[in-house]
Amino acid sequence: MHTIDLAYVGRGPHEELVTYIADQEDFYADEGVHVALRDGCTWDAQRLRRGAVIGLGRTVLSRLIDGIPWVALNVNTYRPLFWILARPGISSVADLAGRRLTVHPPHTGPGCFTRIVLRQAGLDPDHDVRTTVRWPGDFGMDLRRLAEGSIDAAVVGDTIAPEAVAAEHGWQVLAFFGDHFRIPTVGVAVDPTHLRPDDPAVEAVVRAHLRALRVIRDDPGTTVRHLRTFLGRHTEDEVRAHYEAYIARQFTTDGRVDSAIGADAITAVAAELGVPATFTAAEFYRTATPAGRPQ
Structure with a gap:
């Protein structure tokens, strides 16, 4: 079985739900990978780059500011939650x-x-x-x-x-x-300097996450049950309403990116940061389906 460190860099279902479903439904085990989930919310970019990262907004900023050559391997949503x-x-x-x-x-x-x-x-x-x-x-x-x-x-x-x-x-x-504002966000990103995008453990994680995305779209009962873990202050009806408005309608099922949306987002973020856009959407978002991923 392969092993990998996977760090999340924000809290809440938009960051954690796909990973949580993949773990709770044994998708990681099915794909032959043991995932060590790490809290990277306060880690600096140099520490994060040694493993896989959940959360593409931060890696876009980091590539623009720090020059780390992050690449995104799947995308969960275009709409920041x-x-x-x-x-x-x-x-x-x-x-x-x-x-x-x-x-x-x-x-x-x-x-x-x-x-x-x-x-x-x-x-x-x-x-x-x-x-x-x-x-x-x-x-x-x-x-x-x-x-x-x-x-x-x-x-x-x-x-x-x-x-x-x-x-x-x-x-x-x-x-x-x-x-x-739309930006392809929340997914798995790696720095190829330290972890190849086609590393078997990385591809196994992405396959597991794509399976979790399909659960979110096709199995509301299971998704709401897991979502309640994150929204403990709310009633089941409130959790279901949140799921229907902001998750079922917003999350992808194939993890792929619309390159035009990605390009506009990189341009907008670079302009807000006051730095040049030194990479293209195609260089950052590598979400084409490789061999071994489910279609």
Whole structure:
């Protein structure tokens, strides 16, 4: 049996659900690979590059900033699963002008995407919004601060079901990032300097993940049962509604990439970072089906 280190670099179902299903349904074992799942959320790029990584947004930024030749081997979704929640009285992203907003650091995937979404609404993220930078987590502190009124809005990820939380507190869901910005994201990436894309362990992981993607699309009951592991504060109906709105409709089944979407995303991220786009979508997203992967 092959072995591999697989690190996730963010929390929540968008990062972890495919991996979790592949593990719980024994797809890794079926494909002949033992996966050591590692928490790489706080690892630097040099440590991450020695194994396979879940999470393509961060590797796009890392290739642009650090020059590490990451390549993506499958793609789970084009729509980043982040939202802006706001207190009553704020009805659009443009209404955040002069307001207090918690955001992720600008050199992270969600932080960069937030800045792109704010600019699309005509806001300068450095001057028009009063931002507080915080690292991604379970967003419990963001919800507390929203409830007490010390902030007006918060960027949150899918460790919560945002629409259910908004309904509970009488807040607004100002934006779903996937409606404003598309980037092929969340999948398996490797640095060929250390781990070949055609390494048998890597290909076994990708095959297992493609099987998990088909479970997400074709088996709602199994997917919702696993999704509840991540969304423990929510009822089964709330979890199912979140699945139907943001996972069943957003995730791919074949792991492949639309090169035009990839090219636009790389251009947009490079522009936001203020660096040249030094690679093409075809060089980064290598998601054609190789021998041994299911069609």
